[in-house]
Amino acid sequence: MTGELRFDFALQEPALAIAPVFLVLKKTARAKLDVTRSFGDSSVRWRGPDALGIPEQSVLLALLSIGGQQTYSIDPNSAIGNKAKLLNQLSCEGPQSDVAVVIAHWRKIEIAAGYSAHSGTNITNIKLAVKRLAETTVWECRDGIEYQSRLLSWIRGNDNGVIIALNRRATDAIYGKQFIKISLCERNALPDESTKALHAYLSGSMRAGTTRCLTVSKLQAHIWSGEAAGSTHRSRDEKLRAALLAIGRLPAWRCVLLPRGQVDIRRINESTIERKTVENDRALKSIGNCETVPM
CATH class of the missing domain: 1.10.10 (Arc Repressor Mutant, subunit A)
Structure with missing residues (x-):
């Protein structure tokens, strides 16, 4: 990828944009996540060991903003694609198209997520947020058939940054199939x-x-x-x-x-x-x- 990243908006899949998956949480132990909503001809359920808060939403939008400006993807039928397929539990009918991959430095995510200053505490919290997102499972029921995936999949990460694979719904959104545009300029203000x-x-x-x-x-x-x-x-x-x-x-x-x-x-x-x-x-x-x- 060449040029610069602009953190001005993110493209999010519509069901997740309107479902109460990300909420303001109390400063106590997190409950489990379990939210189900109907969207079009599908029923979508998000489940995870931890409820997701607004910091997790900010990190996800940051990753979607970065991913939407990159051109990285994985062919699910390749060797590394098979690994991503196992991580992401991609289970769609018919031939599978490429899966969007986000390659990002922690500092880039920190800026896109709206943190006003750089700190080690911010990076630690962002890593925890990405892991909570990766632990979230999405169940979709369409035409009597159930599909399962992770909200996102952690492929590899270190102190510099992370490589993740997005699920099918998120990939379709950032590739322009059906999406909601969220202004990060507005949000971060x-x-x-x-x-x-x-x-x-x-x-x-x-x-x-x-x-x-x-x-x-x-x-x-x-x-x-x-x-x-x-x-x-x-x-x-x-x-x-x-x-x-x-x-x-x-x-x-x-x-x-x-x-x-x-x-x-x-x-x-x-x-x-x-x-x-x-x-x-x-x-x-x-x-x-x-x-x-x-x-």
Whole structure:
């Protein structure tokens, strides 16, 4: 690969983009992951020994951003492809096409994932996040047939970086078959985990140029696990309102809080972003240029 990597967006497969797989977690022992959702004519289930948080989501989006700019792949029928096939448990009907491979330095992942400074602690946490992602199993049932794969597969890693194979759904997304585009420029400018989680969900569930009127409280299920009552419910609503206002300050979004706990959200087409107010133009400048890093 030649040229530079730009960490400005990631292409994610649609089912994972809208399912509550990545949530804001408590600072306690992690529960097991077990989420099932219907998508199109398929039922998709994500299972793993550890629940996945927003740091894991950031790392996955970073890997997808890097993988989408690389041209590395493995022929599943080759010798190394057979190894990747075993790691990834690829089980699709018919001839198998190439599997996307991501080759990345830890520092590149750190930057793409939105860490503001470089540190050994960050790299350690990123390695743990990649391992949690690699331990996550995806079950898909389509037309009465079940398929199984890993969310991603760790092929080889050391202190410098990691080589991973993506699963079929992720490979199809970054190769343009069906995908959701997540702006990492927007995400990495947001202030906290709950705001990033909400931005990811809205990016996956709203096309550019569309408007939705939603109940703020009903968004809680996309940010946190379990139902909340009393002061916890009120606290989550307050965090959601703050998150909506932060997203609304991004040039491509407009979020207006309404009476009776509702919010009007509009995702703006890129061609009309320049019509937004001067305040939002200032917000764009505050985000700054997407960081470009030589490979």
